[in-house]
Amino acid sequence: MLIIQLILLAGLLAALALTWRRARQDALTRRAALLWSLLWIGGAVVVLRPETANLFANLVGVGRGTDAVLYVAVIVLFYLLFRIFLRLDKLDRDLTKLVRRVALDEHENRK
Amino acid sequence: MKVVAVIPAYNEASRIALVIPRVRSRADEVIVVDDGSLDDTFSVAQASGVRVLRHAINRGQGAALKTGTLCALSIGADVIVHVDADGQHDPDGLLDLIAPITRGEADVVYGSRFMGVESEGMPLMRRCLLMAGRVFSTFALGIPRRFTDPQSGLRAMNAQAARSIQFHQDRKAHCSELLRAASRSSLRVIEIPARVTYTSETLAKGNKTMDALDIAWQLLLGAFQK
Structure with a gap:
């Protein structure tokens, strides 16, 4: 090995x-x-x-197994990156809800 | 009908004191939402004697407008008007904006910069950007082509519309999101001509060319949120 x-x-x-x-x-x-x-x-x-990558490469029409692994890795990484962006966007929205609640409550208490 | 103007403000201490009296003379109540300003916007607005809410941290214009709109609904607003804090919107135009709603002819009214009334000081680049935004809004978001100014921040709506239109975009993408939701609902949405005055200060703070990409990205992310 x-x-x-x-x-x-x-x-x-x-x-x-x-x-x-x-x-x-x-x-x-x-x-x-x-x-x-x-x-x-x-x-x-x-x-x-490593020959299993070649099998997969032949199956999908990519020349070499190494290339196929690289393509799959890039797709997976892009997908995961997008998931992280979505998660950050969700956190941003939750933060806004909290900030809004505090602003409305403070205004209510000032009256 | 109780007309409430909502003014989102971020670092507008130098201008908001001039804007508030001009808006107050045309609305029954004014709500200023200080969006986490680093200057004295909050105290300046409070000294003007209007309702002032404060975001502890900056969350964006869309977020501030939603906070102000919710507050307006809670105090019994019949008509809610969104006005910029930098004085670029003509206060005289507010009455024209509200009129179709009070007459019962529309539920949401937008002020358009492209319906014959020339905006003062609008640079050519800004004009091109807004035109490109209109094309994007039509083809990517499905906003009907009849809307001449999808990025307009000058709008009025009745309470029913304010309750039913859901917008979640915190930053500049809220304009497109709000109009898209309104145009897809059964609400009557119209545009009227509006005069907007650009100065070097408003241009420095307004949308930049690169913001268009940011807006498109935010809308894409928003499409995947529940």
């Missing part, structure tokens, strides 16, 4: 452990934990058996 495979596997294993720890703390739903686990396990399979 190559050193890079060992490093990647250790990282993926740590991610898997962290995912289920967060799920146990109720910070992550069971469904979300399962989806994340699939992602980490899929990554581990590609690290251990």
Whole structure:
């Protein structure tokens, strides 16, 4: 086994452990934990058996397995980034609701 | 009919004292929402003897307008008018804006800068930007083409419209969101000509070219929110 495979596997294993720890703390739903686990396990399979990426690449019409992994990674990262933007937007809206409530209450109390 | 003017204000201490009396003479009540200003906007507005609400931190013009609108509804407003704090809206035009509502001819009235009354000092760039905004509003948001000025901040609405139109955009995208919601409802929405006066100060604080991208982005994010 190559050193890079060992490093990647250790990282993926740590991610898997962290995912289920967060799920146990109720910070992550069971469904979300399962989806994340699939992602980490899929990554581990590609690290251990790089030829599986070639199978996937041939299936979707991309020349090399490495390219296919890269494309999928970019799509996943963009999706996750957009999710973070949505979450920030939601937090922003919640903050506004709080600020508005305080403003209306203060005005009510001043009368 | 009780007419309440809502003025959102952010760092407007130097101008709001001039705007409030001009608006107050045309409305039964004035509500100023100090949107977390860093200057004396709150105390200057309070000294003018109108209702003043204060956001603890800056949340944007849309957020301040919604706070003011909710307050106006709670004090029994029949007609609510949104007016900018920088004095760019002609106070004489407020009566024209309110008239179709008091006559029962409309539920929401917008003041348009593109219906024959020439705005003073509007730069060509701003004009082009607003025209592009109109095209975007039509094709991306489905706002009917008959609306000549979708980015107008000068609007009046009756209490029923204020209760039924839901807007959640805190910042500059609220204009498009509000008009989109109004135009898709059964409310009667019309535009009338309005005079807007631009000065170097209002231009410095107003929409920039890059804000158009920000507005489009905010609207995109908003489309994914429940």
